[in-house]
Structure formats: C-alpha cells, structure tokens
Amino acid sequence: MNKENQQVWRTMYLSFLCVFVGVVAAFGSIGFRYLIDFFHNLLFMGTFSFKHNLSNSRWGNLVILVPAIGLALANYITQKWAPEAKGHGVPEVMVAVSENKGRIRPIVALVKTFASALTIGSGGSVGKEGPIVQIGSSFGSTLGQVFKLSPRETIILVGAGAAGGISATFNAPIGGVMFALELILPEYSIMTIMPLVVSSTVSTYISSLILGTGAAFIIPEYMMVSSYELLIYALLGLFAGLLSVLFIMSVYSVEDFIAKIHIPSVFKALAGGLLVGLIGLFCLKAFGSYYVYGVGYEFLNSILANKEHSLVLMLSLIVLKIFANSLTLGSGGSGGIFAPSLFLGAALGGVLGMVANLVFPGDVGPIAAYAIVGMGAMVSGVTGGVLTSIIMIFEMTRNYQIMLPLMLAVVISHFVAKLLYKETMYTKKLTRRGINIQFDKRISTFKTITVGEIMQKHIVGCLPTSTVKDVLALMHEHQLGVLPVIDGSEVLGTISYKELYKAKAKDNDPITAMIIHKPMTIPTTSNLYDALELLQEIKGDILIVMDKGAVAGLVTVKRLIYSSMDKRRLS
Numbered sequence: 001m002n003k004e005n006q007q008v009w010r011t012m013y014l015s016f017l018c019v020f021v022g023v024v025a026a027f028g029s030i031g032f033r034y035l036i037d038f039f040h041n042l043l044f045m046g047t048f049s050f051k052h053n054l055s056n057s058r059w060g061n062l063v064i065l066v067p068a069i070g071l072a073l074a075n076y077i078t079q080k081w082a083p084e085a086k087g088h089g090v091p092e093v094m095v096a097v098s099e100n101k102g103r104i105r106p107i108v109a110l111v112k113t114f115a116s117a118l119t120i121g122s123g124g125s126v127g128k129e130g131p132i133v134q135i136g137s138s139f140g141s142t143l144g145q146v147f148k149l150s151p152r153e154t155i156i157l158v159g160a161g162a163a164g165g166i167s168a169t170f171n172a173p174i175g176g177v178m179f180a181l182e183l184i185l186p187e188y189s190i191m192t193i194m195p196l197v198v199s200s201t202v203s204t205y206i207s208s209l210i211l212g213t214g215a216a217f218i219i220p221e222y223m224m225v226s227s228y229e230l231l232i233y234a235l236l237g238l239f240a241g242l243l244s245v246l247f248i249m250s251v252y253s254v255e256d257f258i259a260k261i262h263i264p265s266v267f268k269a270l271a272g273g274l275l276v277g278l279i280g281l282f283c284l285k286a287f288g289s290y291y292v293y294g295v296g297y298e299f300l301n302s303i304l305a306n307k308e309h310s311l312v313l314m315l316s317l318i319v320l321k322i323f324a325n326s327l328t329l330g331s332g333g334s335g336g337i338f339a340p341s342l343f344l345g346a347a348l349g350g351v352l353g354m355v356a357n358l359v360f361p362g363d364v365g366p367i368a369a370y371a372i373v374g375m376g377a378m379v380s381g382v383t384g385g386v387l388t389s390i391i392m393i394f395e396m397t398r399n400y401q402i403m404l405p406l407m408l409a410v411v412i413s414h415f416v417a418k419l420l421y422k423e424t425m426y427t428k429k430l431t432r433r434g435i436n437i438q439f440d441k442r443i444s445t446f447k448t449i450t451v452g453e454i455m456q457k458h459i460v461g462c463l464p465t466s467t468v469k470d471v472l473a474l475m476h477e478h479q480l481g482v483l484p485v486i487d488g489s490e491v492l493g494t495i496s497y498k499e500l501y502k503a504k505a506k507d508n509d510p511i512t513a514m515i516i517h518k519p520m521t522i523p524t525t526s527n528l529y530d531a532l533e534l535l536q537e538i539k540g541d542i543l544i545v546m547d548k549g550a551v552a553g554l555v556t557v558k559r560l561i562y563s564s565m566d567k568r569r570l571s
Contacts, residue, residue, distance in 0.1 A: 023206060029165055042121075085112040450524060
C-alpha cells in the first residue's frame with residue numbers, strides 16, 4: 001500500500017473513533033448544562049431540580065453567600081484532585097497539545113465538570129465553553145492513549161473533543177471545527193479536518209435531538225440601512241479591541257493581586273465569591289436582575305431582542321462583568337471566558353448602538369445588530385480566534401445580513417488587540433508559566449518551493465574513473481566530506497571521505513569500487529518536502545536535480561532547510 005492510500009485509511013480510522021468522541025462530547029455538554037441547573041436550583045432556591053429556573057433567589061440579601069460557597073467548594077475540589085482544572089480550561093488543552101503529546105489525565109474531565117458546574121451554578125461569573133472543551137478533549141486524549149495512537153493522532157482526537165464540545169454547546173458545528181483548528185491544533189490538513197468534522201457533526205446532531213435545533217440566539221430581521229454605517233461598525237471594532245486588552249489585563253492583574261495574599265486558598269475563594277455575590281446583589285437592586293451571575297445568557301437574549309435601552313445599564317455592566325469575571329477566576333473558580341466575552345461585546349455594542357440611534361435616528365440599524373457584532377468583535381480580540389468568531393456568531397444567529405459589518409469589526413478588533421497586547425487570554429495564562437505556544441499554521445514552505453528554485457547549479461562532483469588523490473584534493477579544496485559521482489547524464493551515487501578512509505586505498509587507485517550506489521536524483525519540479533523524504537529514504541546528504549534527463553544542479557540538507565527558513569521569514 002502506498003503512503004497516500006495508507007494516510008487515507010488512517011484518516012478514516014481516526015474519523016471512526018471520532019464518532020465516539022462526538023457522542024461523549026454531546027452527552028458531556030448536555031449533562032454539564034443540567035448539572036449547572038441542578039446546582040443553581042439547589043444553592044439559589046433550595047430545591048432539587050434539573051429544570052432551568054430564572055427566578056430570584058429565595059435567600060434575599062443572603063444571596064451574596066451563594067457564590068462564596070460555590071467558589072470555595074470548586075476550589076477545594078480542584079486543589080485536591082486536579083489543579084489543572086482550575087481556571088478557564090482551554091489553555092490546559094493547548095499545553096497538552098504542544099507540550100504533552102496530547103495526553104490529558106482522565107480525572108481532569110470529571111473534576112472540571114463538577115468544579116465548573118458548582119462555580120457557574122452558584123453565580124460565578126464565567127462561561128461553560130472552557131469546561132466543555134476540557135471534557136471533550138480529555139475523552140479524546142484518553143481514547144488515543146487506550147488505542148496506543150501516535151502523538152499526532154492523539155492530538156487530533158483531543159481537537160475533535162474540543163470541536164464536539166463547542167458544537168454541542170452553541171449548536172454551531174462549523175464554528176466548533178474552526179475553534180479546534182484555529183485555537184487548539186497545530187496544523188491544518190485533511191487528516192486533521194475530517195475527524196473534527198465527524199465529531200462536530202455527531203455531537204451537534206445528538207445535542208439538537210435532545211435540546212432542539214434552533215439558533216442559540218434569536219435577533220430581529222436586520223438590514224444595513226446605509227453604507228456609512230460601516231464606519232460605526234469599524235469604530236465598534238476599535239473599541240472592542242481596546243476593551244479586549246483591558247479585559248485580559250484585568251483578569252491577570254486580579255489573579256496576581258489575590259495570589260500575593262498569603263492566606264489559605266479556600267479563604268481567598270470565600271472572599272472572592274462574597275464580592276461577586278455583592279456585585280450580583282447590587283445589579284438586582286439597581287437594575288432588577290442579577291445579570292453578572294453565571295453565564296449571562298439572559299442578558300444576551302434580552303439585548304438581542306431589543307429589550308434593553310438603558311445606556312447607564314450597559315456601561316455599568318461592562319465594568320461590573322469584568323470585575324466579577326476577574327474575581328471569579330482569580331479566587332479559584334473554574335469556568336470559561338468565551339461567554340463573558342460575548343456578554344461584554346453585547347454590552348459594548350449596545351452602548352454604541354444606542355448612541356448611533358440617538359445621533360442618526362432612522363439611519364442606522366437596531367441596537368441588537370450592534371450587540372451581535374460587538375459579541376464577535378470581543379471574542380476575536382480576547383481569544384485571537386478571528387474565523388471562529390465570524391463563523392460562530394453567524395451560526396448562533398443564522399442571520400447572513402449581519403456578516404459584512406461582523407467581518408469588518410472582528411478583523412479590526414483583532415488587529416487593535418494584537419498591536420496593543422501580544423498575548424490572547426489563552427496564551428497569556430501559559431506564558432506566565434514559561435510555556436510559549438506559537439502555532440504557525442501557514443502552509444509549510446517545504447511544500448511551496450521546488451528544488452529547481454533553490455538548487456546549486458555549480459556541481460562539485462567526480463567521475464567513476466577519478467583517483468583517490470583527485471577526489472581528496474576536491475574535497476579539501478571545497479571543504480566537502482561527500483561528493484556525487486556523475487558519468488555524463490548518469491548519476492551513479494556518492495563517494496565520501498569516510499569510505500576512502502575505511503578502504504585504506506592508495507592515491508592512484510580509482511574510486512569505482514568505493515562508490516555508494518543509491519537513487520539520488522530528483523526532478524526540478526519536486527518540492528522541498530519530496531526532497532527531504534527521499535534523503536531520509538536513502539539516508540543521504542545530497543541529491544542531484546535533473547531537468548529533462550540532464551543534470552541541472554544539486555541540493556543538500558542544509559540548503560533545503562536554510563532556503564525554507566529564508567522563505568518563511570519573508571512570507
């Protein structure tokens with residue numbers, strides 16, 4: 001079986017395994033959602049129920065204790081059984097891919113599930129996508145280890161778990177695939193994409209059977225009223241980039257501040273949870289709803305339905321949500337930052353949408369349109385997932401009319417955030433630990449350059465009739481340890497200093513008996529990757545480049561690598 005067919009069969013095998021990854025990711029996502037509702041009902045209402053309940057807590061002002069209890073329990077669980085389950089989850093999957101060959105401890109999924117459900121269910125201001133990514137990825141990693149797959153194949157299953165989890169959570173199968181490709185996996189290829197698609201498809205299908213097939217968020221019909229409105233959306237992208245940087249800096253500044261307080265972590269969790277509880281109670285007293293507690297989808301649904309029209313509310317929620325999320329994560333809570341980014345983006349978009357409607361009444365779109373564009377722009381600036389933001393927002397709303405302003409704002413936000421702050425929310429957590437992840441997903445330059453472009457046209461070689469003395473003189477003159485042996489248009493092989501030394505030949509002896517015969521020719525149209533594969537196969541250092549049956553030049557391992565690096569620096 002040739003290599004191409006072998007790869008196809010291997011990809012099919014991985015895709016088959018990803019059916020199981022998708023199933024587990026789907027049920028993990030669904031179960032996690034019900035577990036959050038269970039803890040919410042238990043802690044806020046004092047009832048045993050898995051039904052989603054939006055009622056205010058029965059505890060009145062004592063509700064401020066609920067997040068404190070939840071964060072303390074979550075902190076205890078992670079500290080005792082899986083410290084890597086603390087925080088927002090996605091960075092731990094990224095480091096498993098880049099540093100640990102895709103290996104994730106199976107217990108991480110279980111600990112992350114309960115710790116995050118407790119955090120969110122008790123009002124901790126975090127999202128549920130990070131835990132779900134870690135749950136799906138953990139199962140993919142476990143499956144790869146059980147079946148003794150290679151590190152690369154295990155990593156693909158890790159990415160498939162992430163894709164399945166995101167797809168099931170947001171009913172966004174393409175967005176789930178893009179999330180894994182853009183933020184988790186180190187490469188794009190058919191071998192990586194196909195298994196992700198299978199996992200995402202299976203996961204979304206199962207989730208839709210149980211939870212329904214509708215869009216995650218419903219927005220009113222939208223059409224761009226005038227072309228100059230794009231300038232306002234561009235401004236929204238600018239503000240989203242600035243707010244993204246502020247959000248990232250806030251999360252890690254609060255984490256550093258809390259880390260410097262020398263008291264047991266459980267007391268830090270209690271204090272942080274108490275402050276989050278106070279913020280939620282303030283929101284209830286001032287605005288009629290807890291708002292910052294939990295994932296925040298109630299606010300998102302409200303603003304996207306054009307039911308929020310208070311500028312003071314929007315501005316207040318931006319500040320309060322950043323503070324609440326930073327406190328939750330910094331004091332030991334477990335959860336994601338994707339949903340808080342959506343929340344902040346919607347509030348920021350709402351502010352700009354209100355101002356635009358006041359200044360240009362009747363000439364701009366509704367507040368909901370600006371909110372949804374703000375959501376995508378904020379996710380892009382915070383996570384660095386540009387294509388993920390665009391595709392997921394489209395899938396979550398199913399509104400194509402919003403795509404043009406969405407793409408513009410998302411790209412501008414990403415550029416602004418990158419110019420001001422080199423890290424994303426995910427990578428910053430790792431660089432603080434001395435782990436530098438730089439996935440370069442451009443098409444490999446080894447596959448975009450032909451050997452004809454970089455070959456050395458002047459060949460230093462010898463004839464099969466050359467003497468040992470002549471060959472040694474050539475080697476000394478050009479400082480080479482190996483020479484090709486060429487007879488007209490026929491390439492016979494190589495002669496090396498090592499062979500000459502081992503043969504103990506006399507100066508006037510011909511080298512014919514000492515030639516190492518090997519198939520070392522390659523066409524000018526072959527790429528550098530093909531050349532490296534042939535060099536590996538023949539265990540050689542040089543290749544002769546042929547053009548229409550004639551010798552055209554020579555390439556060496558060093559020349560292949562240096563040429564590729566030069567091209568990469570210029571691209």
